Each structure stands twice: as structure tokens, then as C-alpha cells.
Amino acid sequence: MERFFITKENLKILSASLKKDCDEFIAPRYEHLDDVIFGDARADERELLDYEGNSLISPRAFLLPQTEELFEIKSAKNCDFVQIEDKKKRIFYGIRPCDIKALTLMAKFFLDQPRPAREVRGEFVDEFYQQKLERSTFIALACGKRCLAKSFCHLMDAGPLAREGFDLQLIPITRGYLVEVGSKKGSQIIKQNKKLFVKASAQDEKEIKALLKNFAERVKKIDFKKLAKIMQEDKVSQEVWEDIGQRCVVCSGCITLCPTCSCFSIIDRLNGDKGVRLRYCDGCPYAGFTRMAAGNTPFPLHKDHIRRFFEHKLNIDLERYGTPSCVGCGRCIQTCPGNISIRKFIDTVIQSRYEQRILTKKSSN
Amino acid sequence: MILLSSHAMNNAYLPKRAVIEKLIEESPDTKTFVLRLKDKADGRLKYKPGQFLMLSLAGFGEAPFTFASSPRSDGRFEVSVRGVGSLTTALHQLKEKNIVGVRGPYGNCFPLDKIRNKDILFVAGGCGIAPLRSLIQYVFKKRNDYGKIEIIYGCRTPKDRFYKQELEVWRKTPNTDVYLTVDEPDEKWGGACGVVCVLFPKIKLNPKTAFVFLCGPGAMLKFAIRDILKLGFKEKNIYASLERYMKCGIGKCGHCYVKGKYVCLDGPNFSYSQMKELGIES
Numbered sequence: 001m002e003r004f005f006i007t008k009e010n011l012k013i014l015s016a017s018l019k020k021d022c023d024e025f026i027a028p029r030y031e032h033l034d035d036v037i038f039g040d041a042r043a044d045e046r047e048l049l050d051y052e053g054n055s056l057i058s059p060r061a062f063l064l065p066q067t068e069e070l071f072e073i074k075s076a077k078n079c080d081f082v083q084i085e086d087k088k089k090r091i092f093y094g095i096r097p098c099d100i101k102a103l104t105l106m107a108k109f110f111l112d113q114p115r116p117a118r119e120v121r122g123e124f125v126d127e128f129y130q131q132k133l134e135r136s137t138f139i140a141l142a143c144g145k146r147c148l149a150k151s152f153c154h155l156m157d158a159g160p161l162a163r164e165g166f167d168l169q170l171i172p173i174t175r176g177y178l179v180e181v182g183s184k185k186g187s188q189i190i191k192q193n194k195k196l197f198v199k200a201s202a203q204d205e206k207e208i209k210a211l212l213k214n215f216a217e218r219v220k221k222i223d224f225k226k227l228a229k230i231m232q233e234d235k236v237s238q239e240v241w242e243d244i245g246q247r248c249v250v251c252s253g254c255i256t257l258c259p260t261c262s263c264f265s266i267i268d269r270l271n272g273d274k275g276v277r278l279r280y281c282d283g284c285p286y287a288g289f290t291r292m293a294a295g296n297t298p299f300p301l302h303k304d305h306i307r308r309f310f311e312h313k314l315n316i317d318l319e320r321y322g323t324p325s326c327v328g329c330g331r332c333i334q335t336c337p338g339n340i341s342i343r344k345f346i347d348t349v350i351q352s353r354y355e356q357r358i359l360t361k362k363s364s365n
Numbered sequence: 366m367i368l369l370s371s372h373a374m375n376n377a378y379l380p381k382r383a384v385i386e387k388l389i390e391e392s393p394d395t396k397t398f399v400l401r402l403k404d405k406a407d408g409r410l411k412y413k414p415g416q417f418l419m420l421s422l423a424g425f426g427e428a429p430f431t432f433a434s435s436p437r438s439d440g441r442f443e444v445s446v447r448g449v450g451s452l453t454t455a456l457h458q459l460k461e462k463n464i465v466g467v468r469g470p471y472g473n474c475f476p477l478d479k480i481r482n483k484d485i486l487f488v489a490g491g492c493g494i495a496p497l498r499s500l501i502q503y504v505f506k507k508r509n510d511y512g513k514i515e516i517i518y519g520c521r522t523p524k525d526r527f528y529k530q531e532l533e534v535w536r537k538t539p540n541t542d543v544y545l546t547v548d549e550p551d552e553k554w555g556g557a558c559g560v561v562c563v564l565f566p567k568i569k570l571n572p573k574t575a576f577v578f579l580c581g582p583g584a585m586l587k588f589a590i591r592d593i594l595k596l597g598f599k600e601k602n603i604y605a606s607l608e609r610y611m612k613c614g615i616g617k618c619g620h621c622y623v624k625g626k627y628v629c630l631d632g633p634n635f636s637y638s639q640m641k642e643l644g645i646e647s
Contacts, residue, residue, distance in 0.1 A: 070378045076423035079382045079464045110617065124615035124630075127375055263619030266378070266612045270424040277378070277423070282618070289620060292610045293428065293450035296583055298623075298645075308622070316625035 004190060005200035007176035011049055014196050018091050018189070022137075026062055027093040028055050038062070038092075047093065050141070050172060053148050054096045054329060058259035060106065062090065063132050067280045070128070070266065076273050084276075086131055094141040097162035097169075098153040098327040102259030104165035105317070105325050107133055109262055137185050140166035142215070150330035152343045154218045158327035161215045173207045224324055227350050228315040236349055244345075245303025247338030248285060254332035254340075255283030260313065260325040263289075284308045310342060377615055380421050380466030381407045386441060388461055391527040392520075395447045395492060396457055397433060401440050403464060409440040410470065413477065414499035415606060415634045418469030419614045420444060425455040429611050431633065432470070433495040435502035445495040445527060471614040472633050475500045475578065475604065484512040484570040486598075488561055488589050490519050490581025494527050496606040496633075497580050501535065508538060513570055519546040519561040519585070523554045542567070561585060562592045572597035580606040590637060603637040607645065 006014065019025045024040045027047035031037045036055045041047035074080040095103070110129035143153075143160040153159030162169055167186035170177040179197065181187050190197060200208065230236060255261045265282040269275050282289065285305045291297040299305060317325035326342055333341045387399035398420075402410055412418070414435050421427035428450070434443035448457040459465070485504065487497050504511050516535060520526050526545065536543040544564045546557040557563055561581070577598050579589055586605055593603060609621035609628040621628035624643045635643070 071376060073423045077464070079380065079421075079423060079466045081379055081423075081466070083376055083379065124377055124617070125375075126615075126617050127377065262617070264612070265618065265620075266427060268424050268426055275424065279378075279612075279618075282612075282620075284619070290610050292608060293453065294447075294582075296608075298583075298609065311624070312622070319625060 002181040002187065002190075004179040004181070004197040005176060005204060006170075006179050006197050008049070010196040010198075011170075011177060014189075014193055015047065015049060015093065017193060018093070021089075022091045023088040024062075024090045025093065026059065026090055041093075049094070050144075051094065054098070054143075054151065054331075056257070056331070058102065058257060058329065058331065059092055059095055059099050060102065060259045060261070062092070063103070063106065063129060063136070064262060064264070064281065067278050068128060069276045069278045071277055073268065073270065073275045073277060076268075076270055076275065081277075086128070088132075088135065090132070090136045091139065092136060093139045095138055095166070096147065096153075096329070097140060097142055097159040098147075098151070098156075098329040099259050100138065100140045100162040100165045100169075101158040101323075102325075102327045102329070103138065105260050105321060105323075105327075106262060107165075108321060137167045137189070138165070140169040140182075142169060142171040144172040144211075148330045148334060150333040150341075150343070151328055152330060153328040154220055155222050155343075155346070156326055156328035157219075157221055157224075157323055158329075160218060161212075171208070171211065173204060173211060175201070175204055178204075178208050222346060222350060224314070224318050227346060228318045228324075230349055231311055231315040240345075240349075241303040241307050244306045244340055245301060247336075247340045248302045248306055249338055250285050250287065250302065251335075251337055252283060252285055253335035253337070254309065255285060256281065257331035257335055259327060259329060259331075260317075284312075306340065310345060313342070314346070378468070378613070380419070380427070380468045381410075382464050383410075383467045385459060385461050385463050385465065388459075391445060392525045394449070394525075395445055395527060397443050397445045397527075398456070398465070399441055399443050400465070400467065401442070402467070410442055410467070412436055412442070412470035413474035414503045415475035415496065416470040416472050417496075417614070417629075417633060418442075418444070418467050418471065420446075420456070421466040421468075422452060422455050422459075423466065425452045427466070427612070428452050429471075429614060429629070429633075431496035431606060432499045435499050435506065445492060445498075447492050469614060471629055473631065475606075475634055476576075476636075477503070480504075480576050481510055482512060484575035485514050486568060486570055486575055486577045486593075487514070487516045487518075488577065488579045488581070488593070489517070490561055490585035490589070491521065491525065492527070493580030493582070493585070493606070494518055494520075495580075497578055498528060498531075500578060505535065505538065508540075512540070512575075514541045515568060515570060516541070516543045517546075517561050517564045517568075518543070519548070519559075519564075519581075521548045523547050523551055542569075561589055565592050565596060568596060573599065575602065577603045578606070579603070594637075600637045600641070604634050605637070605640065607633050607635060607640075609633070 025042045027041045028036045028051050029039050029046040038055045069084050072082040110126040140162045166182040169180040263283050264279040266279045268277050290299045313326040314324045382403040383400040384403045389397040417429045417431040419427050420430050430444045433445040448454045489497050611621040611629050612618040614629045616627040616630040
């Protein structure tokens with residue numbers, strides 16, 4: 001991988017030049033006092049070139065928006081529909097490694113699906129996701145310090161450094177940033193702004209070496225296969241699921257913030273004979289997610305919903321992508337009013353402690 | 366956002382237009398829509414028995430329906446719709462020559478290669494006869510390529526029975542038996558009463574080699590499969606067409622997801638062995 005160095009001053013110049021070259025410059029900004037949220041910083045220049053922690057909402061919101069128009073309904077009566085295309089060029093700046101991993105998994109999901117043997121069926125590409133992705137550039141920002149208190153990317157093979165999925169990755173050191181090039185789009189940016197990138201000094205090199213060593217030491221992968229096997233064999237105690245089911249208040253915070261949640265529903269909005277068909281984010285915690293017209297609901301209980309959520313992220317996607325699709329960003333844990341923690345779940349299931357914990361709690365009562 | 370009238374983008378969610386060529390009242394709450402693609406550029410809708418399509422009415426949304434007819438050379442296809450929800454109720458208000466949106470076909474088909482020269486048992490409950498009809502018609506086109514066929518069909522009342530004339534045609538075909546039952550008989554009803562399982566003692570097929578295709582409400586499937594297994598039919602030869610809530614039909618929206626499979630991509634037709642792996646009993 002090609003490496004460059006950029007000073008903090010030059011990064012400012014680079015971001016100013018990149019802004020001119022896109023329709024949306026999506027970067028972290030302070031909102032509501034000190035919440036970090038991604039937003040278009042082209043107009044107001046409030047972008048943070050460096051920040052602590054991660055944004056409250058994952059950058060998924062720009063590729064799979066809360067609501068997205070699928071096509072225009074010119075005449076409902078005649079079923080006359082017109083395509084809608086999104087040709088905006090977006091540059092994402094300051095995406096954390098965990099979210100970068102999430103974006104690569106989402107791209108795999110929406111663009112191609114490496115899946116086992118199938119009978120008669122086609123491949124389906126979601127062009128809405130594809131068109132946005134193709135016109136997007138991702139500049140990752142590795143985590144210098146500890147992220148959100150609840151994050152655990154170092155356990156989920158997702159941080160504190162991204163390995164792939166970015167166009168450029170910035171790794172912060174005292175004097176500036178080490179820049180890694182991850183794609184053609186990335187090297188294009190370097191080429192166009194050649195003057196801004198300089199050689200790292202001996203002191204910088206020393207710092208970089210120490211930092212990368214520190215990053216490597218922080219990574220502690222858990223045994224994903226063991227975890228998946230326990231879930232596959234249905235060996236997670238029923239009490240665990242009952243406990244989780246009781247804690248869920250169906251606020252849907254987890255699925256709204258999760259960078260790898262992709263479920264949606266489709267609905268029509270009509271005004272007279274004209275309107276739009278749009279999709280909006282939906283998710284498994286909702287009681288009606290699997291309900292059918294005649295009233296039958298295959299998964300009616302909260303505990304089944306969260307189980308579906310956990311199994312999808314930790315078991316099924318491991319089989320499909322070779323890595324779990326929980327990237328350890330910690331957003332779902334931070335937001336959950338019932339204190340459901342996927343990390344605690346993983347820890348205790350792997351160490352077969354959950355059952356014991358509940359039992360001890362009961363006996364002490 | 367830029368609006369384009371050309372078809373530059375291959376939008377998987379954009380329906381094609383279909384004309385209602387004929388409407389058939391099957392029962393008090395069900396109509397069969399005979400459809401054909403309207404725009405010449407779209408050609409014929411090519412599908413296989415057991416696959417489904419997304420039928421939509423702008424303003425009311427979209428829902429999955431299994432083809433109720435076997436593929437035909439004239440490009441017509443049939444869908445039987447029971448008026449239970451907002452979309453299906455709105456569909457029932459439509460008249461002949463009206464236009465609906467369709468996209469598909471989606472999903473897998475019935476295992477057509479495996480059933481050649483084999484005996485086949487069809488078990489349908491209520492509107493579950495519709496998906497099976499696509500296969501029954503397909504089989505009856507080349508009736509001599511298949512062994513003995515038995516059709517067991519149960520519904521709530523005699524009035525709720527679909528495809529009444531066709532059932533008689535099938536019944537009169539050699540080497541074919543049709544058994545009917547209803548939950549609530551009226552005074553004219555002379556046939557069997559009760560759930561489909563009451564007709565199972567009439568089955569004369571060899572359970573070791575025969576194939577079974579089921580479709581119906583969850584509770585019916587559960588008990589019918591249990592009793593069929595008791596008769597000695599093989600798990601891998603029992604297929605059910607499953608119903609799930611789905612919004613996209615192309616494995617993206619997540620509604621029909623069960624343990625790593627999507628009913629819309631990997632189904633809707635599953636063998637009982639597969640259903641067990643997925644933890645689906647009905």
C-alpha cells in the first residue's frame with residue numbers, strides 16, 4: 001500500500017480543495033453543543049478535520065437514507081412510473097475504521113451476494129445503493145485515542161485501523177497524518193494535490209512505527225466460529241433470550257444507528273393521481289416486521305426479534321462474508337434504554353457465563 | 366435529484382405495466398386476475414411454476430403473489446387474490462382493462478426435473494390451491510409424463526372452493542383422483558368434512574417414491590406434514606410453498622429472512638428437510 005504524509009495545515013488546504021470538487025462533502029461536525037454528527041459541510045465549513053470518538057449516527061444514513069424515493073408515480077391510475085436517479089458526487093471525510101468495514105459489508109450485500117449453491121434464481125443488484133456508492137469517495141480517519149466508551153472494534157476485526165474499503169486513510173500523529181492509499185480514486189486525489197503531501201521526517205517515522213505497533217497490540221480477535229457454533233446449535237440458554245426480550249422496549253435505536261442494518265419497507269405517497277414510491281428503513285425489532293396480510297406473524301416475540309438481530313450479525317453473516325457484520329462500533333449499546341449489550345452477549349456466550357450469571361442472580365434473591 | 370424518462374438505470378423496484386384481461390370470481394372473497402404485460406417492449410413474462418411476482422397498485426403498495434397458472438405461450442398469467450388487506454381490497458375494486466404494476470418473476474420454482482414419471486400428491490388448504498395450480502396445470506399439459514396424481518383440497522365452506530370447473534376436469538382425467546373436504550358443510554354438500562388430514566386414509570400412492578406438494582395456512586401445513594410423514598413419505602420429497610411478508614422480492618428488504626435464507630430468493634418452495642434446518646414447522 002502506498003504511503004504519504006500530510007501536515008495538519010496542508011490537510012486544511014486539501015479539504016478545501018476537495019469540497020470544490022463534489023456535490024456533498026460529508027464530514028463530522030458538532031451539533032447540539034458537542035454531539036458529533038456527519039453532515040454536508042460544503043456550505044458552512046463546520047467540518048472537524050480531527051475529532052474524538054465517533055459520530056452518533058453511522059454514515060450509512062447517506063447511502064441508505066431513512067427515506068428514499070424509488071420512482072415517481074406520474075399517474076397512479078395508468079401505472080405510469082418514472083425513474084429517479086441520484087447523480088450527486090459525495091466525498092465522505094473522517095469515517096472511522098469500524099464504519100469503513102461496515103460500508104464494505106453493505107456494498108457486498110447490496111451489489112453482489114457470494115452465496116452457496118442455488119437453484120433457479122437471478123442475481124439482484126440494488127442500483128440505488130450502487131449509483132451512490134460509485135459516485136462516493138471515502139476518506140477514513142483511524143482512531144488515535146479510545147473511541148466511544150462502549151465500542152469494541154478491536155474485538156470484531158474492525159479497528160482501530162481499517163485494512164480495506166477506503167480510498168484514503170489518515171492515521172493521526174503529532175505533526176500531521178500518515179496517508180494510506182486504498183484505491184484508484186485515492187491515488188487520484190494524491191496526484192491532483194501532489195504539492196500538499198510531503199515526506200515524513202525521521203521523528204514522524206518513529207512515531208508512526210510506535211503507533212502502528214500500539215494499534216496491532218490493541219487488536220484482540222474473539223473466536224467468531226466458536227460463537228457462531230454456539231448460536232447455530234441453539235446452545236444459548238433460553239433464559240438469555242428471555243432476559244433480552246424483557247429488556248427490549250422496541251425503541252428501534254439499535255437498528256437506526258447500526259452501520260450494517262439494511263432492512264427496509266416500501267410505501268407509496270400519493271397526492272391525487274401523482275406521487276412517489278419510497279423505501280424507508282425498517283427493522284426486525286418491530287412487532288409487525290414479519291406480520292402478513294391475514295394476520296399471521298412468524299416471529300411475534302421481542303426475544304425472537306433481538307435473537308434474529310444477533311444471529312444475523314454474528315452467525316449468518318460470518319458464514320456469508322467470512323467475518324461478522326457487527327463491527328463493534330458500540331452505538332446500539334450506547335443507545336439502548338434497556339441496557340441490552342451485544343458485547344456483553346458475545347463475551348458471556350463465548351465464556352459460557354451468561355447462564356451462570358442469571359442463576360447466581362436468582363439464587364441470591 | 367434528476368428525473369430521467371429513459372431507462373438508463375436498471376431499477377429493480379420499477380414495476381412493468383400489466384392489463385387485467387379478465388376477472389374471475391372464484392369465491393366470495395377471492396378473484397382471479399388474468400393479466401398480460403401491456404407494453405410491447407416488455408415482451409412476455411417468463412416464469413416457472415412455483416415462482417411468484419410482486420403485484421402493485423400505485424397508492425396502495427405492493428405484495429407478493431404466486432402465479433396461479435402454468436406458463437402459457439399467449440403471455441397471459443393468472444393470479445388469485447383474496448381480499449384481506451388494504452392492497453388486496455383495492456385490487457378487488459378494479460375492473461377488466463384496468464392496469465396494475467407487476468415485477469418478477471422471483472423465487473425458486475418447484476423441483477420440475479425431479480418429479481418426472483413420479484406419483485404426485487397435492488395437498489391444498491384454502492387459497493393454498495393457487496400456487497399448486499401452477500404446477501398441476503403444468504403437469505396436466507403432459508399428463509402421461511407423470512404417474513398417479515392425487516389432489517386433496519380443503520376449504521372453509523363449499524362456496525370458498527376455487528377453480529370449481531377445473532377441479533372436475535382434473536377429477537375426470539385418468540389415473541387422477543381429487544378429494545375435497547370442507548370445514549363447514551352446507552345442506553347441498555355431500556363430500557367429506559373436516560381438515561385435509563381426514564382424507565389422508567384415501568391416499569393410495571407409494572409413499573417411498575411419491576412427491577408431495579403442500580400449500581396452505583400455517584396450522585394446516587404443520588399437521589398435514591406430520592400426518593404425511595406418518596404415512597411414510599420421505600422428508601426430502603415433501604415440498605411446501607411458504608408465505609412470508611416481503612417488500613422487495615429480491616433479497617434486500619429483510620422481511621422474509623429466516624436463519625440466513627431469504628424466502629424470496631431461496632424459496633418460496635422448500636423441501637421439508639430444508640424447512641427443518643431453518644426451524645420452520647409451518
